[in-house]
Every structure is written in structure tokens, then in C-alpha cells.
Amino acid sequence: MKIMHHMTRADFEKAQDNVVVLPVGSTEQHGPHLPLGVDSYIARGISEILSERTGAIVAPTLTYGYKSKPLSGGGPLFKGTIDLNGKTLIDLVYDILCEFARDGYNKIFINNAHFENQAFIEEAMDLACQAFPKLKVVQSNWWDVLDNDTVNKVFSDVPFPGWAFEHAAITETSLMLFLKPELVRKNLIPEDVKAKALPYSVYPARKEMVPECGALAPSKGSSAEKGKLIVDKAIEGFLKIFKDEFNV
Amino acid sequence: MKIMHHMTRADFEKAQDNVVVLPVGSTEQHGPHLPLGVDSYIARGISEILSERTGAIVAPTLTYGYKSKPLSGGGPLFKGTIDLNGKTLIDLVYDILCEFARDGYNKIFINNAHFENQAFIEEAMDLACQAFPKLKVVQSNWWDVLDNDTVNKVFSDVPFPGWAFEHAAITETSLMLFLKPELVRKNLIPEDVKAKALPYSVYPARKEMVPECGALAPSKGSSAEKGKLIVDKAIEGFLKIFKDEFNV
Amino acid sequence: MKIMHHMTRADFEKAQDNVVVLPVGSTEQHGPHLPLGVDSYIARGISEILSERTGAIVAPTLTYGYKSKPLSGGGPLFKGTIDLNGKTLIDLVYDILCEFARDGYNKIFINNAHFENQAFIEEAMDLACQAFPKLKVVQSNWWDVLDNDTVNKVFSDVPFPGWAFEHAAITETSLMLFLKPELVRKNLIPEDVKAKALPYSVYPARKEMVPECGALAPSKGSSAEKGKLIVDKAIEGFLKIFKDEFNV
């Protein structure tokens, strides 16, 4: 496993041809049972396993992300959700990508675990690739690479509410039970949660748009085993991306 | 129908309590058979019908949007796609929202017809609502308010490829056949189109990621009738939003 | 006539060597008798005639412009004037110019019909031409290309108050009577209007700096014929610019 912040400069130079994995998370409320760092821990945990499997370098995690939205993350009205403006996230990711490119690291994989980040990360990717023509950057996340079979296995106890509502719900709870079980308050796992979807967004946010507990779907049936299954499948998907895009 | 650019200042002042509808489109290639203005025409056309039904004021359309992406709009490698940077779109929408708020128009409905715009529009909505506490802004689009039944009727001839791939395909072609038939080159409608989905985004874009024709799914079976059905259902959805959020 | 939003990608590619005309207007109060879209309609209308004569491509109009000023447009205290900040307009025009340059369209003519836009458009032109050395951009407007003879003919009934005060006055009213007569409220044309010039600018604006009706000079004697004369002479001037600068 190659953790960039553990490596000396010489270690880093030796890995010049390796893929760099940039985990991106958030600081966001995750219901009564999960800690504020869920997205960051998941992004980081899966990135480390990916590093073990491929020798990719894990860059320091971005632990603050774009604004949580009510119907995918609970939104700004819950305390503990510390968000960046869109332009700030664009600049932050842009600067980091450019710096890796200046050092000659041209294969970057952004492992994003906070849905709301995606558009701003991609804007940064576009701008950085315009500035550094040799640079190639891929962005993915653990949920987009899962196959239907895996989804069906995970959602054996509760219906699949759609990915937007999988906030502080069965997938994130299971992932945390596998990756960081000591941070899950098992006795506080909410079982009956029901958020109502809206086919639109509205600002300013209203408290009543989100279940009071801050989760958007039930966590019933969450388990470390399901977490491991998700991680295994995500890794499988990421390895295919590495092969297709970075030829490693 | 209240078209803001047709109204005098006095007309506009009289409509102080009305909802303002801001159509947002793009300038983007739409395959061999559809013009570059598709998203703008659809956003505008539906907004005008909405105005007829509700007295809402139709503000001038934003006809340049955020960057087209290969797997939802064909991407930047096709000529004729003229895109804004993310920060520019945020600022553009922000300035406009603030100006309406300064004039005392606090009910704004953004009718977006270019998927890639959404995150940047929402960032502008958030910032404007922070600056003007009385302001309320809703953002929606024609596809998110359709029910399953409508989707099934529209996709009677071809399988539903998912909304991302409905670019220059059956829904947009049908909408244009209904709203702007004179701009559709019927003899050039591509029938067999197949884009391959990727569970990730990658920059820089590559030509081979997108079908050569620039559409992402087939338009077979497109018709003005289907276009009308979509419009009717979108209006129905928007009317419900108006009632729920603006109480009109 | 080549309206970009009517063209398919293939149409657009075939016109690769043509001049692109970018009309720039505003959303601004124009007195009791003219609609909020005057500047945008004039910029667009003249651009379309220019396209008919030269084959130039008419890009989508920018329908929001820089801040109206009291003594050239009535200013921000009238409702219906929806303005952009200076930086936003710079970025908006810059992004669009760069995108045309990226697609290989290097002859751009900006047809501006809102005086206050000019400095910000020119800043964008300078920045875009620094970024794309092959790009050439010209900016003009209908009033700067008129000869004295034309001005004398137009101002046969009222004295020429200077171009700054020709806001919602005889030239714009005549142009609208020629280009968009259905949008002129003829019975509301103000005859006696007198704004007082100031040899300075002052912020914040005060209501009493501007005639209550929002026009800055009289419209007496406005006619579609005068509008046609202005358009004809503007086109003549623009054709000379096309020849001198774009060699077409």
C-alpha cells in the first residue's frame, strides 16, 4: 500500500509511473448512527485497498466537499455539515491536479464518495486537462461500478430507494461496518426511514424536506458482510477502469 | 402569455406577484437531424406554455450552458457546441436571480433543459438565496416530472436507454417535432444508435466514446404526438410544483 | 440567413469560414412605449439582415447585459432592468469567444446594441485574443456607423440630444417600428422628454436624475421609415467593416 503522506520524496519519485488515487469525501451529518466523516472514510478505505491491489499512490483525502443537498445528503440545516462553495472545490481540485501534472504524474484516479461533489470535480478535471495536455484524469465512485446482482444482494431486506436516497442508509452503514466498525453506533441505527422524493430542487432548504433523523432510507439489514461485498465489487470495477484507461 | 422581452416596464410592474420562469438551454450539437438550439427551444417552448397556463413571466432564455459531456451530450469535440465554464454559469444565474430579487420578484422557477447545467444552477440558487432571504427559487426540468406511464408510452418503439442517453434521441426529437417541427431534418433522423455507458467520467474526452452521429440513442418512432404528450405531462408536473412551492 | 440555433452540426461545419455575428443586447426598461427587450431585438434584427447579406452565422443573442446607467439607460431603479455585473459579462463573452476559437471560427463580429456593455465586451475580446492568437474579433454598433447625413434625416423633428440620451427615444423607437412594430405601444410614445445631462457619474443612483417616464429624449417623429434608414446605413457600415477586417 502506498500512502503518499507516509512516503518520503524518494519513495514518491520511484513511483512516478503509478496511478495517483485522490479520495474525495465530505464533512456531513450521516444520521444518528454514523459519524460526520463517513464519505471521507469510505473514499479513503476503498482507495487504500485499491492501492494494495495495484500499487497506486493514495494522495491525501479531500475531507471537505461540496454542499450537501437535502434530498441526497440532508442538506445544510443539520449541524456538522461543513461545506465548500462550488468555486472553491473547483479550484482546490484544479490546483492539486495541476501540481501532480507538473511533477509528471499524469494518471490520476479520483475516488469520490460524496455525490454532490461530482460536477465540480469534473469541471476541475476539464480545466486541468486543458492546461496540461498530457494529463489524464478519471473520476468514479463505489456505487456507479456495482452490478445489478450486487445491488440485489445488498437490498435483500429493504427495497432499493435509488442511489440519491442511499444517504446514511444500508450501503453506507454496511461500508462503515466493514471499513470502520468502531465508528458505527449500532444501537442507534434507524430502521424506519422514509424520505419523499421531489422532482425538483428548491432553495432555501426547509427542515421538513428531510426525515428528522437525517438519514434518507432505512439501514435495516446492514452488515459488515454487505460492506465487504460492496467494496469487493467496487474494487473489481475500479480495476477494470485502471486497465481500460491507464493500461495498468 | 407573458414574455418579459415583449412587456413594457409598466406591464412588468403589474405582474409583480407572478412567478418568473427562467428557461435555461444550451448551444450544443444534437446529431444529424436536430439543430444546435434544441435545449434552448425546448426550455423556451415549454416555458411559454406554462406562462399561458399560469400567467408566469418568461424571462429571456439562457442560450449558452455548461459544458456538454460525451455521455450525456456528445461533448466538446463536436463543432457547434459552445459552452460556458462552470464559474461563469454560476455567476450568470446568480446575477440574474439577485436582480429579480432586487426588483421584488421572489418566486423564480428555473426550467432547465440541458442536464449538465444543473449543479451550477443550483450553486447560483444557493448563493442568491443566501444574499436575498426573501427569495425562493425552484429548479426543475421536463424529464424529472414525467411519470412511468408516460415514459412507457414514449418508449413504445425503442427501449428506454436512461435519461443521460436521451440526447438527440426520441424524447428531444419528439419535443422538437411538436414545438419546432420546421427545424427537424426528418430525413436525417438516425435510427440505429448505440452509445456505450461508462461507470466513470474521463478527461480529456475522446471521439470514440460517442457515436459518430452525435446522438446517444435511437430516435425511431419519434412523433409530434409523443412530443405533445411529454409537454402535457411536464406542464402537469410543473403546475403541481407551482402550487406546492409558490402557492399559485 | 444562417441562424446558428437553426443549424445542425453539419450545417455549422460547412460554414467554418464564415463570420460569426454575436448580437449583444440587454433586459432594460425602455420607457412607457417600448418593451424590455429593445436592445436585444435591435441587435438581433440587424444581425439577421447582415446574415442575409453576407452568409454570416448569427450566434444566440446575449439578452442580459451590463448595468443600465441613469443617463444612458435609466439605471437600476426602474423595475424590469435585469443586469449583469461587469466581471460576469467579461467572463460570459470571453467563454463564448474562446469556444468559437476552439472550434476554428476565428472571425467574430460582436453587434452590440446596449451602450453600457462596450467596455466589458472589449475586455473579453482582449483576453480571448491573448488566449487564441489566431482569433480576430470586431465590435461595433448601429449608431457608430451612421453618417451625419443619416443622423440629420432621422432628427428632422427633434434635435439630436447626443447618443447617450437616445434611450427609448427616436432612434430606438424607429428601429422597433421597423423591426418589431407589434411590440411598440404607439399610443404611449412620450413626446416631451427632457433629461438633464451631468458631466459626471454618481453612485448610488437617484430617481430624480432620470425623467419619470424612463425615456431620455423625445420619440416624436419616430417611424418605420426612419428605422429602415438606420438599419440600411448600419448594414452598409457593417459591410464595410466586414470587407476591411474580415476580407469578405
Add this chain to the structure above:
Amino acid sequence: MKIMHHMTRADFEKAQDNVVVLPVGSTEQHGPHLPLGVDSYIARGISEILSERTGAIVAPTLTYGYKSKPLSGGGPLFKGTIDLNGKTLIDLVYDILCEFARDGYNKIFINNAHFENQAFIEEAMDLACQAFPKLKVVQSNWWDVLDNDTVNKVFSDVPFPGWAFEHAAITETSLMLFLKPELVRKNLIPEDVKAKALPYSVYPARKEMVPECGALAPSKGSSAEKGKLIVDKAIEGFLKIFKDEFNV
């Protein structure tokens, strides 16, 4: 005379109710006979006389301005023209205005002597007045307050070419002969200069658009007396503005 940089903090505090005059110039080529600091010296020189007459505080001059344009200042292709981007000038003036407002100085007069600065200064004025509702800012310049009689007297030897072309020509040369005679190279004053007006702007600039000497009109007949006349009349105009706007 109250030169801010000569004053101690106590002096400055005592003048809390006085107008603050902010001279804005440029660093720009001014033909063969005038130095690069012409605009800054003129803005400063007139401001000091204004201070003598009114007790206004002269803030430090902004000696770098917005981009010189070929047909009003010779443009960027001459060496010695060191320009700011538009956004930078907006921010610079904005920050300074806000700081005076924070200190309780709410009567600011911007004495601008570089034409190209105006739009960007006014944008800063608007933004600062939005942020500080008690702040009042006026912007003027020496040429806009001259009456026709004065113009006729100054242009007794040469025809008046319009203000845009009065670059390094009779008015600026006379002003420098009055305010800073030691900086005028009298033996290098160009007599026959003829710039050709264009009813449009074009980027990038071309050398041949501007007379080789860098002046845009002749300086024949320049004199310290004419310079004094202009200054006297400008002061007269500014005093009227002070009375009308600041009640001093």
C-alpha cells in the same frame, strides 16, 4: 492643501467630514514629447489645486490604469504602457472605496484622467455603494466639465479632433506645460499628426492603426496658458459638482 500621505493619523481624523479626492491616472506612452506619467500627473495636479480650494483630502494616486486602446491612447503595442486587467482595476478601486467607507469617509470624488478607466471605476463605485449604503461616490474628469467656449479657445490653432483623439495632443500637452513643464520635451512636440477614426474596435490591435509617433492629434499651439485655462475651468466644474453632490 491636504495630501493624505503627508497627513498624520490625527490630521486625517480631524478631516473626517471632508471630501476625499482619489486621482486615477495610468502608465501609458504619450508620444515623443510627453512622459509616461501624463495621466497620473494631470489627475494629481488638478486634485491638489482642488484640495487647496476646498480642503478636500487627496488620496494617493492610482498610477496604473486600464488597458490603453489604440484609438484613444495608442494601445498595448507601444512599450511603456503598463496596464491592468479590467477585473483588477474594479477590485482595486472597490477595496479603496470600501476602506474609506469603513473609516467613515463617505464623500469620495474620483478624478480620472485616463479615459479607458471609466467603466471599470464605475463598476467599482456601484459595488462599493451596494456594500456601504451611506457611501456616495462621484466620478468625473477634466474634459467632461469644460464648456464649449473653453474648447474653442484651446483649439484656436488646430481643429478639435474629438476627445478620444486628444491623446498626447494639445490639451494634454498644454496641461503638462502648466502643471509639470520640466517633463515636456518641447523640441519633440509633433505638429502634424493624423489618426484615422474607426467606428468599431478590433482585437488584436495592429501597429498601423495608430500614428507612428504615438500621439493621436497635433499639439501645435500648446501652451502653459491653455493648460491653465483648462485647469481653471475644470476646477470650476468640479467645485459645482462638490456643491451639488456633497453640499460643500
Add this chain to the structure above:
Amino acid sequence: MKIMHHMTRADFEKAQDNVVVLPVGSTEQHGPHLPLGVDSYIARGISEILSERTGAIVAPTLTYGYKSKPLSGGGPLFKGTIDLNGKTLIDLVYDILCEFARDGYNKIFINNAHFENQAFIEEAMDLACQAFPKLKVVQSNWWDVLDNDTVNKVFSDVPFPGWAFEHAAITETSLMLFLKPELVRKNLIPEDVKAKALPYSVYPARKEMVPECGALAPSKGSSAEKGKLIVDKAIEGFLKIFKDEFNV
């Protein structure tokens, strides 16, 4: 110890009145023997001890910082130094401070361990405190709170080269030996290092300005004991700051 990313929302709400500690580090080469994460580990490690002693909440560490400079950090020419632009760091810290203030956390302590960050952090502090008048933010670092006696004890084997040169040298090496010994390559500790001070800064950087090993002073005599001493004294200093500024 209150690690924010370990806390649930309810835990966080309960600690509403506690100080929030924001550790700020960097990703920067630190010679042959120390890892790229030194500044981040030190900022974090000391913050955790501070939390143990005071109940302060440790926010997620900023692990990318402002640009390393040759004579305080080795500079940009070493690989592995991944830096942010100044404006990006200002925005990043600003957004985070504002978010804590919005949630009602008004006592923030920024524990910075990368010298080059300071001016940009302070700019963010100023801007955030202007926006949120109740907010109070303190910034300090481990080296500024040490007394002379401690410095003398630490520099018993080597002369004190000044804090700027204490990069990858005895203090940072000792701190890492105490806080993260497993990340120190003891066999690679450089003993004889001598950087030459310059009374100026120069851009672009040159390789020969910095000792080849990337450290700026010797690490001879580094020990976990010295690391503990520094930490103890830093904590002592920080506790005094907490008392004086936050009254806790």
C-alpha cells in the same frame, strides 16, 4: 478526545460551546528521512493532544497547503510537494470558517504547521470575521509558543539556524519521532546540512538554492524526548491562548 469525523451529529451538537481546532498542514517533501505528510501529522498530532486536554473538537486537517518556498520548505522543484495557489487556500479556509460560524461554532483555533500558509490563513480569518461578526478565530503554531529555554534544550547538539531553516531538521524530526516514529527513516537522517540564507526571495526558484537532500538544517541529536518536550511546551502555550482568548 473529540475527533469531528468520529462524532455523530448529536455528539457534535452537544459540543456546541467547545473550541474547534482546525489543523493545517501541507503535502511537502521533507528530506530523505521524513515523509511527505510531516506538517499534516504534526498539526494533527498536537491538535489531538490539545483536544484531550480541553475537549476541543478536532476538525479534519487541511492536508494541502500554500506553496513551499525554497528557503523555508525546499520549494516547488522537489517532487512530492503538492501546493495550492494563494487564492485557493484563502477560499478554502474562508468557506470552512463561515460554515462553522453558520452552525454557531464561534471559537476557532487554527493550528498551522506549515509556515508558508500563515498569510493566506489570516486573510481568510479576516474575511470570515467580517462576514460573521460573532466569530472569533485564533491562529498559532507550535514554534511561536516555545520559550527560549525550550529552544536551548532542543538545540543542544546543533546551533539554532532560525525557524525558517527548521525544515526537515531537528525540531520536525524530533516531533515525528515522538508523534509518528514509524514514519521516520532513522537510517536516512542527514547530519550535515547547510542552507545558505538569502535576504530576498527570487522567482523562478533554482535547484541550487536548496541543499540537494531537501532538508535545510541538520537533524543531528533528534529524539522522541525532544519531540515530547516541544509538544508539551506547545500545548502549554496553546492552553494559555485558549484561556486568554476563549476563556476556556
Add this chain to the structure above:
Amino acid sequence: MKIMHHMTRADFEKAQDNVVVLPVGSTEQHGPHLPLGVDSYIARGISEILSERTGAIVAPTLTYGYKSKPLSGGGPLFKGTIDLNGKTLIDLVYDILCEFARDGYNKIFINNAHFENQAFIEEAMDLACQAFPKLKVVQSNWWDVLDNDTVNKVFSDVPFPGWAFEHAAITETSLMLFLKPELVRKNLIPEDVKAKALPYSVYPARKEMVPECGALAPSKGSSAEKGKLIVDKAIEGFLKIFKDEFNV
């Protein structure tokens, strides 16, 4: 002596290979006895002597600087301190550096006399040198080039309080007595001043952090002779820098 604003364009072109010196000061309270322009006068005065000795061109002084801080300049709570935001100063210096580089002047020496400016000036230097690879920019100040012997001579009457506290104190007072004696209120020189150092920064600033008089250390024993000594030694230091970095 080559004062850029005194030079014609031809003079400037002839000096193409010379170093350009950019003096950077501030507008900042300097106690009861010194004027608000101290930093600007010192930066400018030393630059002019440097020009006499080397033929370097003195560019117009930046007379507004970054925010004064309580414990190095008294801070924002004193009237007469007119400061720029950090981003504005970065942009201002960046634009100026780029313009000199565009004109082919690639040897720039920034002579800064306001401590708080440094980090923002250096950020601009870095960005400009990235944009113009031939450009070389050096930044220094009068205090960093003084040797210990000089410091000892200057501080013969009062103890050396550290450079941060040398605000409106013996060195600045002596420099003004030498460079601009007419602007020093000798009868108001404060003799007993004692600021208390803090090992941290805190926002918002508090009045009681700074001695009421606004100076941070005593001026006792200030003299024109000491001022001359400092200038001589600063020039000596700068000449060495010119030789080492610009080879002149």
C-alpha cells in the same frame, strides 16, 4: 536617475536591458509623528537612490498595500489605514509584472517597505513567472539586508524590539528624517512605547492589542544620520542582489 513616469516612451525603450524597480508601500497610520505615507516614501526614496547608482528604472510606487496587522502595523482599527484585500494585491502585482514581461523587461526588483505585503507579492511573482518563463523577479526590503553591526548602531539608545515591532519606531522615523524630514512632526515623537508581543494572531482585531499612539516601539534617538546609515546599508545589500541575480 530613471523615474519611469518622467521618461518618454523613447527613453524607456532605450533602457530595455535595465532592471525595473517596483517600490511597494502602503497607506497606513504611523503613530502621532509620522505621516500615512511612510512605507511608500521609504520604498520610493530608496528606489530612487538605487536608480542613481545603477540606472535601474523606478516604476510608479504601489501606494496601497495589504492589510495592516495590529502587531506589525497597528491594524485596521486606526483611521487612515486604507488596505487592499489579499487577492487584489496579488492581481495588481501580477498584472504589472506581466505587462513589463510583455514589453520585454525581464529583470524586476520589487522593493517592498510594508511587511504585510510580502506573501501576496510573492504569490504574484510566482504566477507571473509561470506565465512568462523568461521573467525573473526578486523581492527584498530594507530591513532584511541590514547586517548586525548596522542594527547595533541604530539601536544605540533603545533595545531592538524585533522587526515586527519596528513600526513607526526608530528605524522608520530615522529613515523619514533622512528621506522626507519635512513630513516628520519632531515634537510628537513618542518616546515610551511598549507593545506586547503575542505568539498568535487573532481576528477580529481589538484596540487594546496596540499601544494607543499607534507606534509599536520607541523612536527615541531617531536621527537623519541613522536614516542615512540604514539607506546606505540597504543600497549596499541591494547592489549585491543586483549583481548576484541580475548580473548588473
